[in-house]
Amino acid sequence: MNVPLRPPPLGSAANKIVTLLEQRTGQHLDAGRAWRIDSALQPMLRERGLTSLDELVARMTAGGRAEQGLADLVVDALLNQETSFFRDAGVLDLVVAAAADMAGASPRRLRIWSAACSTGQEPLSLAMLFSEAQERSGLPFPEIRATDISARALKRARAGRYTQFEIQRGLSIRRMMRWFEVREDQWEAKAELRYRLLFAQQNLMSDAMPGGRFDIVLCRNVLMYLSPAARSHVLDRIAGVLRPGGLLMLGAGETVIGHTEALVPSERYRGLYRLAAH
Structure with missing residues (x-):
């Protein structure tokens, strides 16, 4: 044995x-x-x-x-800073589709929060998708906020500069040429993309949450590293800043079930979560 x-x-x-x-x-x-x-x-x-x-x-x-x-x-x-451009690309497309539905039902500008954004590939991926949707169909570009606990990771995210290895992970040649330019030995996101993002340092456990309410929150591949009590705490805090009708996206192996009663699976958007009805 x-x-x-x-x-x-x-x-x-x-x-x-x-x-x-x-x-x-x-x-x-x-x-x-x-x-x-x-x-x-x-x-x-x-x-x-x-x-x-x-x-x-x-x-x-x-x-x-x-x-x-x-x-x-x-x-x-x-801290685990594993990330890449267009990670699980299909779910990012779902975010854009959900945002399009929301924009069609409301005249105000949508607000999206990329929590635990690491070195910035997720919010930059969103910025590319929404910029392309704006060019293609006139979808209004939302406010995109991005936060992370790591000052070191945020410095890189704000600069938008990546190595050849990082830029090739998930990014097509077409998007590389459209949205990035070579600076010395790295690839830098163009200013028109970087300046559309708002970055801030934040500890999901203890720091004040970003002001206002959000239509969509992405908090992917974070809960898996937390203790059960910490998962419940973070999910309840996120629920507190979701707008009625808003959505939460977690990582593929994560769920709210068993961790909070404030959020439930969305019936309309498979894999996303909404506020529970009270």
Whole structure:
């Protein structure tokens, strides 16, 4: 009989880092994913001349503003920033279709929020889709806000600059040439695209939510990293800023079921969620 191997128990320093990550972000890093701690923090150890996680934690918890900044950098390094252009392209097309239906029923400008936007590929994909829909059919371009907890990721998102590898992930040659231009050794989103997006740093667990209400919120592939309590907390907060008739899009493997009573599956838009009727 083969007994599955269990990951080795975490050391004291790794446990403190796991606790810090969960306190700051709600993300739970279990023993099976603890390998990310070493791989993500090794560059930081080398940069500071440290030889172990124990030394890093000792410096991080020594107190003072510099140490507080180090804790911020540790959390930032552990965040999963995996993303690509037009990820699950079909569901982004569904967002545009839903927005077209909403725009036809209301004269006001629609508002869309890309939560946990990482380095910006999702909101830029939306901006391309809505720009093309505007050119094609006159669909009004919505307000698109994009937020992320990582200052480092947001800096890249605002700049809209990507490597050859990043630009080829999900982006057609036609869209590369239409919406990007080469800057030195990178591809930069054209100003007409970047300036249509509003970026801000935000912690979904604790920071104030963006002002006003939204017609569509995208919060994809975030809940899977959160503890059950954190999932419920984030979903309830998002429900609080959805406009009546508004929609929430989650990642393919995520659901609101069992985590909140404020949201239910949409009957009209498969895979999206709406506010529950009360």
